[in-house]
Amino acid sequence: MTFFGLVVRNLWAKPVRSIGLALAVAFAVMAVVTLAVTSSGLEESAAAIISVGKADLTVVQKGAADILSSTIDKNELTSVRSTRGVANAVGVLVEIERINAANPAFIEIGIEPSDMAAFGVTLVAGRTYGATAAHEVMLGWRAAANLGLHVGSTFKANGTTNTVTGLFSTGNAFGDAGAMFPLPAIQGYNRVPGIVTLVFVKDVAGEKAAAVARRIEYRLPELTTIRTASQFGRADRTLVYLQAAVNGSTVLAILIGAVIVGNTMLLSLFERTREFGLLRAVGWTRWRTVSLLASESLILAVGGAGLGVGLSFMVATLLTHLPVLAGLLTPNFTADAFARALFTALGMTVVGALYPTIRAAVLPPIKAIQYE
Amino acid sequence: MSESPPAFETHGLTRTFPGHVEALRGVDLAVASGQTVAITGPSGCGKSTLLHLLAAIDVPTGGSISAAGRPLGEWPDLSEYRRSYVGLVFQFHDLIPRIPVSANVELPMFWTGRSPRARRERARELLELVDMGFAAHRLPTEISGGERQRVAIARALANDPAVLLADEPTGSLDSASTERVIDLFRALRDEGRTIVIVTHAVEVAAVADVVVRMRDGVVVEADPQARPPVVLGNADGLDRQAPDGRAHRARQGRLGRG
Ligand SMILES: Nc1ncnc2c1ncn2[C@@H]1O[C@H](COP(=O)(O)OP(=O)(O)OP(=O)(O)O)[C@@H](O)[C@H]1O
Ligand SMILES: [Mg+2]
Numbered sequence: 001m002t003f004f005g006l007v008v009r010n011l012w013a014k015p016v017r018s019i020g021l022a023l024a025v026a027f028a029v030m031a032v033v034t035l036a037v038t039s040s041g042l043e044e045s046a047a048a049i050i051s052v053g054k055a056d057l058t059v060v061q062k063g064a065a066d067i068l069s070s071t072i073d074k075n076e077l078t079s080v081r082s083t084r085g086v087a088n089a090v091g092v093l094v095e096i097e098r099i100n101a102a103n104p105a106f107i108e109i110g111i112e113p114s115d116m117a118a119f120g121v122t123l124v125a126g127r128t129y130g131a132t133a134a135h136e137v138m139l140g141w142r143a144a145a146n147l148g149l150h151v152g153s154t155f156k157a158n159g160t161t162n163t164v165t166g167l168f169s170t171g172n173a174f175g176d177a178g179a180m181f182p183l184p185a186i187q188g189y190n191r192v193p194g195i196v197t198l199v200f201v202k203d204v205a206g207e208k209a210a211a212v213a214r215r216i217e218y219r220l221p222e223l224t225t226i227r228t229a230s231q232f233g234r235a236d237r238t239l240v241y242l243q244a245a246v247n248g249s250t251v252l253a254i255l256i257g258a259v260i261v262g263n264t265m266l267l268s269l270f271e272r273t274r275e276f277g278l279l280r281a282v283g284w285t286r287w288r289t290v291s292l293l294a295s296e297s298l299i300l301a302v303g304g305a306g307l308g309v310g311l312s313f314m315v316a317t318l319l320t321h322l323p324v325l326a327g328l329l330t331p332n333f334t335a336d337a338f339a340r341a342l343f344t345a346l347g348m349t350v351v352g353a354l355y356p357t358i359r360a361a362v363l364p365p366i367k368a369i370q371y372e
Numbered sequence: 373m374s375e376s377p378p379a380f381e382t383h384g385l386t387r388t389f390p391g392h393v394e395a396l397r398g399v400d401l402a403v404a405s406g407q408t409v410a411i412t413g414p415s416g417c418g419k420s421t422l423l424h425l426l427a428a429i430d431v432p433t434g435g436s437i438s439a440a441g442r443p444l445g446e447w448p449d450l451s452e453y454r455r456s457y458v459g460l461v462f463q464f465h466d467l468i469p470r471i472p473v474s475a476n477v478e479l480p481m482f483w484t485g486r487s488p489r490a491r492r493e494r495a496r497e498l499l500e501l502v503d504m505g506f507a508a509h510r511l512p513t514e515i516s517g518g519e520r521q522r523v524a525i526a527r528a529l530a531n532d533p534a535v536l537l538a539d540e541p542t543g544s545l546d547s548a549s550t551e552r553v554i555d556l557f558r559a560l561r562d563e564g565r566t567i568v569i570v571t572h573a574v575e576v577a578a579v580a581d582v583v584v585r586m587r588d589g590v591v592v593e594a595d596p597q598a599r600p601p602v603v604l605g606n607a608d609g610l611d612r613q614a615p616d617g618r619a620h621r622a623r624q625g626r627l628g629r630g
Contacts, residue, residue: 001475002488013470275468281429282480282527283455366430369462 007295010268017264021297022304024260025348028253029308029341034315035249037337039242041330046236048174049094049107050226054120055200056209059089059216062224066238067197068094072223074194079220080201085212090115091196093186097157103146107178108157110186110196118202119170121180126151126166133182137162140176141169155179158189201225250340254347261352265297269356276360277368290360297349305345309338376405377441379535379566380426385435386589387421395421397589398435405440405534408557408567410577413586419570422586423539426568427460428453440534455480459528461538466524467512473523474499474508480530498526502556518549525556535566542573554579 001009011018046067050058059080061070072080077091093110111119113128129136137155139147144167149155153164157179170176187193201212213225225231269276279289316331385399395418403409411419424430425437428450437444439457447453454460459480467476477495486494499505502522507515512523521541528536538557542550550573557579561567569576577583578597585593 001471001478001492003482006471006475009471009475277429278462278466278468279479280451281427281454281460283451283453283531284479284482285451288483364430366424369424369429 003292003295007292007299010292010296011299014268017267018300021261021264022300022307025257025301025304025345026307026311028257028348029305029344030311030315032246032250032253032344033309033312033337033341034319034331036246036340037312037316037331037333038319038329039239039246040332040334040337042242043239044332045174045330046239048172050198051172051174054170054172055090055202056227057201057213057216058226059199059201059220059223060197060226062222063237065236067236068096070197071192071195072197072199076220076223077196077199080199080216080223083212083216083219085215086201088118088202090119090200090202091183092119092198092200093183093190093192093195094197095158095186095190099147099157106143106157107174108186109175109178109180110183111180112183116168116180119200120172121168121170124167124169126164129165129180129182131182132184134185135160135162136165136182136185138166138168138180139164140178140180141167142173142176143178146177158186160189250344250347253344254351257344257348258352261297261301261348262355263352265293265353265356266359268293268296269360273363273368273371276363277365277371280365281369286361290357293360294349294353294357297353298346301345301349302342305341308345309341312337312341378438379403379405379407379440380568381438381441382425383436385422385425385437386433387418387425387430388433394589396425396432399586399589399591401584401591401594403535403566403568405566406564407582408561408580409569409582409584410580411568411570411584411586412572412577413592417586418589419586420539423460423537423568423570426535427458427537429460455484456531457533458535458537459530459533461521461524461528461536461541463540463543467520467527469512472509472511473504473515476512476523477527477530480527484531494530495526498529499523501529502526503552516549518545518552521545521549521553522556525553529560535568536560538567538569538571540570540572542571542576550575 049067059072060067061072064070072091077089080086081089090111092115095108095110096105097108098104099106111121113131116128124141126138129138137157139149139155144150144164147155149164151164151166155162155164158181162181168176168180183196184193187195201216209227213227216223216225276289276293279292280286313333316329316333320329320331380401380403382399382401385396385401386394387396388394399418399422401422411422413419421430425432426439428444439447439453444450444453467473468479474492474495477498478491481491481494496505496508499508502525504515504519504522504526507519507523512520515523525536525538525541528538541557542553545553554576557567557569557576561579561581567580569580571577581596583595583597584591585595
């Protein structure tokens with residue numbers, strides 16, 4: 001019999017307890033991983049707003065609660081435009097509106113018709129709206145398909161009824177599922193005249209984007225720049241808090257799991273005290289004896305982690321199909337989520353095993369042998 | 373025999389348990405290499421305690437123990453000592469119930485550098501020696517008490533220890549099972565292995581070269597006794613000669629010597 005065989009035998013001798021412990025670990029891992037993948041999905045869709053612009057860098061208000069509450073006024077936009085190295089800067093207003101149950105977070109972008117080319121927008125049907133037109137809208141081709149609308153249809157949004165003048169494509173799924181409005185019109189609907197949410201900077205005239213970014217941040221300390229998804233937190237505190245919540249709940253799960261693992265290990269230790277004494281008596285060292293107990297927990301933890309990821313996959317899929325959450329959650333299963341699952345499971349095992357392990361290690365063999 | 377150091381030598385050995393329980397109160401004992409010693413005495417006189425100290429699974433509160441001429445404190449690795457110098461047989465409860473008989477015999481061989489396969493083969497061999505080969509794959513709960521005891525002896529021999537220590541190995545057995553276990557000890561004795569048996573049973577003590585009587589934590593008598601005569605109830609021991617069984621021990625050389 002191998003050491004591993006011994007471990008498996010011991011686990012199998014108490015199937016209900018072993019499965020129970022693995023399930024406890026699995027549920028904890030499931031909770032943590034589901035939270036992590038859905039928040040990572042949220043982060044990704046927020047970051048997608050930025051990717052719509054296909055810019056070298058994006059300028060937003062520093063420390064905004066979330067990226068959509070960023071406000072940049074006319075003067076700031078002008079300053080960005082006049083920064084050395086900036087060839088082209090497009091200011092857009094971005095709003096999220098609930099259109100209907102199937103489109104709870106419909107994206108609406110206010111943009112000048114003259115900026116569309118630089119923004120990467122191509123007209124696929126109809127015509128572009130007038131720069132200052134009221135009650136005119138262009139729909140992304142995906143949005144049109146989703147909503148069953150076409151050129152000439154009316155589209156209710158922002159509390160007004162608008163005529164669809166044309167359909168566009170950005171080559172970005174997120175952008176193509178939204179609508180575009182004349183900038184002054186949407187600023188008016190939202191009572192933020194002259195304000196944009198983001199400024200997309202393109203063609204940094206052969207210079208390194210980082211250098212231009214530093215220059216903008218120096219001239220406009222109220223603003224910050226984003227070049228990669230990981231810099232997103234600069235502009236979106238909500239995501240930072242979300243990340244903190246995910247980490248906090250991981251720690252919590254580890255602590256709760258540790259109590260369960262620790263309890264189960266102690267129970268095994270008490271039940272099998274004589275047996276551990278026996279192993280010592282036939283020449284197993286303290287640590288080898290303890291490692292038997294620890295390996296049992298470790299196997300359950302790793303098994304539980306695997307099961308937890310599987311459960312999380314199911315739960316996350318289920319959540320995305322809940323009517324209230326449809327279209328809002330896109331779980332994002334990354335390597336990070338698996339690492340977190342393993343970290344959580346190992347964390348609870350290590351923390352939980354600490355006390356039982358020490359207890360088993362300091363147990364004198366004779367005490368164990370005489371234990372009844 | 374005179375050249376090799378004694379298998380065990382204790383001087384003024386004491387063991388006091390919490391609550392001033394003086395289980396051993398100064399035990400002086402020498403066990404020559406190759407000797408079979410039976411320890412007898414009334415219940416509570418400290419026999420098991422002494423055996424546990426010899427097996428290094430308990431620590432004396434005073435006095436000294438030497439094994440193979442070396443104080444126990446100077447053995448570099450007591451786990452190694454427990455694994456290879458001594459083999460211990462308990463009175464009962466000493467097989468792990470959820471693993472097969474053969475795996476129980478393998479336990480002392482873990483961490484000795486033997487492959488799982490070598491362990492399995494050795495366990496098989498040992499079980500054959502104690503006539504338990506047929507039960508290798510059974511669980512300890514699926515064999516009788518006497519059979520369990522034979523398995524325990526097989527396990528104690530796993531690493532071919534210099535000394536076999538047994539604590540009332542027949543304490544819970546009927547006479548037929550006791551007889552088989554005695555046969556086993558007799559064969560091991562004849563092979564020249566050092567054996568220390570704690571026993572109440574006269575017929576088990578009869579296997580020994582020396583019978584050590586204890587009372588209240590001290591040795592009161594250490595009688596060499598002749599073999600083979602088994603004189604039940606004989607207490608004088610005066611006309612017995614020192615054993616001269618070494619010659620025909622050599623003929624055996626089979627039990628447990630791998
Ligand atoms: N862990 C312990 N704590 C306190 N007292 C103990 C402990 N172990 C043994 N004793 C006491 O030490 C004395 C000797 O015990 P031991 O087990 O050595 O006796 P024994 O000769 O083996 O008896 P028996 O023939 O009944 O097995 C007894 O009085 C016993 O109660
Ligand atoms: Mg006893």
